[in-house]
Amino acid sequence: MMGMSLSRRSLLAASLSAALLPLAARSADKRPPRILLRSSWQTVNIGDIAHTPGVLALLEKHLPDVEIWLWPSNVDNGVDQILARRFPKVKILKPTEYKSAMTECDFLLHSSGPSLVAEKHVAQWAAETRKPYGVYGITFSSTKPETIELLTNAKFVFFRDGVSLAFAREHGVKCPIMEFGPDGAFATDIRNDAAADAFLKASGLEEGKFLCAIPRYRTTPYWQIHGKEKTATDEKNWKHSQEMKEHDNAPIRKAIEEVLRNTDMKVLVCPEDRSQVALGKEILVDPLPADVKNRVVWRDKYWITDEALSTYLKSAGLFGLEMHSPIMCIGHGVPAIVCRFKQQTSKGTMWRDIGLSDWLFDLDDEAQIPGIVPAIVAMAKDPAAAKAKATKAREFVLKRQKETMEIVGKFARRSA
Numbered sequence: 001m002m003g004m005s006l007s008r009r010s011l012l013a014a015s016l017s018a019a020l021l022p023l024a025a026r027s028a029d030k031r032p033p034r035i036l037l038r039s040s041w042q043t044v045n046i047g048d049i050a051h052t053p054g055v056l057a058l059l060e061k062h063l064p065d066v067e068i069w070l071w072p073s074n075v076d077n078g079v080d081q082i083l084a085r086r087f088p089k090v091k092i093l094k095p096t097e098y099k100s101a102m103t104e105c106d107f108l109l110h111s112s113g114p115s116l117v118a119e120k121h122v123a124q125w126a127a128e129t130r131k132p133y134g135v136y137g138i139t140f141s142s143t144k145p146e147t148i149e150l151l152t153n154a155k156f157v158f159f160r161d162g163v164s165l166a167f168a169r170e171h172g173v174k175c176p177i178m179e180f181g182p183d184g185a186f187a188t189d190i191r192n193d194a195a196a197d198a199f200l201k202a203s204g205l206e207e208g209k210f211l212c213a214i215p216r217y218r219t220t221p222y223w224q225i226h227g228k229e230k231t232a233t234d235e236k237n238w239k240h241s242q243e244m245k246e247h248d249n250a251p252i253r254k255a256i257e258e259v260l261r262n263t264d265m266k267v268l269v270c271p272e273d274r275s276q277v278a279l280g281k282e283i284l285v286d287p288l289p290a291d292v293k294n295r296v297v298w299r300d301k302y303w304i305t306d307e308a309l310s311t312y313l314k315s316a317g318l319f320g321l322e323m324h325s326p327i328m329c330i331g332h333g334v335p336a337i338v339c340r341f342k343q344q345t346s347k348g349t350m351w352r353d354i355g356l357s358d359w360l361f362d363l364d365d366e367a368q369i370p371g372i373v374p375a376i377v378a379m380a381k382d383p384a385a386a387k388a389k390a391t392k393a394r395e396f397v398l399k400r401q402k403e404t405m406e407i408v409g410k411f412a413r414r415s416a
Contacts, residue, residue, distance in 0.1 A: 033416035039111030040072030047324025055184035062405035112137035112184035163346035186331035196310035214320030217241040255376040270299040335386035
């Protein structure tokens with residue numbers, strides 16, 4: 001007989017097909033890796049809003065094969081709609097869905113923030129699911145043993161400033177991957193060009209011919225923003241903020257005046273959080289000499305991150321006492337000078353980490369204050385040089401984003 005019979009060949013083929021069917025079905029049912037992103041801390045500060053779209057943009061760019069579910073604390077003020085438009089593939093969880101998400105997701109990623117903001121939920125994830133987790137771009141200053149243990153047991157922790165990284169090492173965090181990782185807000189790209197263009201036109205501001213300036217209190221009066229009664233701590237912080245208000249904001253006001261006297265630039269005084277709208281008028285605009293005041297525009301209402309970013313991108317640069325507006329600027333190659341103080345934690349020191357030490361000033365060091373005005377005026381006088389400096393810092397940030405996202409992707413895919 002030259003070969004097996006047709007019936008026997010048919011029987012073997014049928015048996016082989018039957019054996020392969022479960023494998024094919026399993027392959028067809030194989031879903032992509034799924035990251036649960038814990039983020040969106042609040043919406044009364046455009047920086048806290050910016051963390052989420054920034055990290056989402058990085059995940060979208062570097063991990064296109066990974067599915068993202070967002071576990072937010074707060075997405076009111078229209079932020080949920082902005083996120084849904086920009087990231088239509090991202091599932092934004094409702095409070096009733098958090099529990100099931102912990103079962104259905106493979107990896108928990110804690111987003112950028114001033115600390116391990118959602119520590120309670122990271123601990124819950126670790127205890128209940130036994131699945132891996134990581135932390136992306138936080139400032140850290142805790143000595144609590146339980147917090148140190150949580151970070152130690154993470155697959156990776158990226159700190160958004162070198163001071164935090166050194167602190168973690170010094171205080172016993174033993175995570176196998178601990179590195180500098182840029183704040184997620186550097187990657188924020190949500191925009192509202194129509195609103196920004198309308199505002200600039202109504203305000204008489206031309207692209208590339210104005211700088212942005214931001215005031216700040218030592219401690220943000222959240223009790224005021226949320227319409228609550230002051231606690232004893234709030235009262236103490238408010239008193240200190242009032243005592244330091246002129247000290248901290250006077251160099252910014254002087255810089256505004258000198259920019260107006262020495263260049264053809266205009267200045268937009270704008271807020272990063274709700275408390276800074278009225279503060280800007282009181283401490284930066286109203287005390288200016290009458291002969292320069294007509295070239296200053298005061299933003300008289302709070303705005304959301306998308307309109308703010310679109311406005312910053314039309315400016316020649318930004319300076320002031322805040323952090324996340326500068327972060328968003330540098331993330332797009334727009335010059336930004338940062339003035340900081342101890343109440344803001346160590347986050348401002350990230351300017352040293354990305355190569356912008358001479359655009360960073362510590363208001364708690366009196367010797368540094370005289371350098372603020374000359375640096376801002378120099379930025380205004382030579383926009384091309386300032387732009388080149390900002391672009392170089394941005395290139396470093398982009399490199400670190402790519403490197404850190406490769407690590408995120410490795411663990412997310414491995415855990416699926």
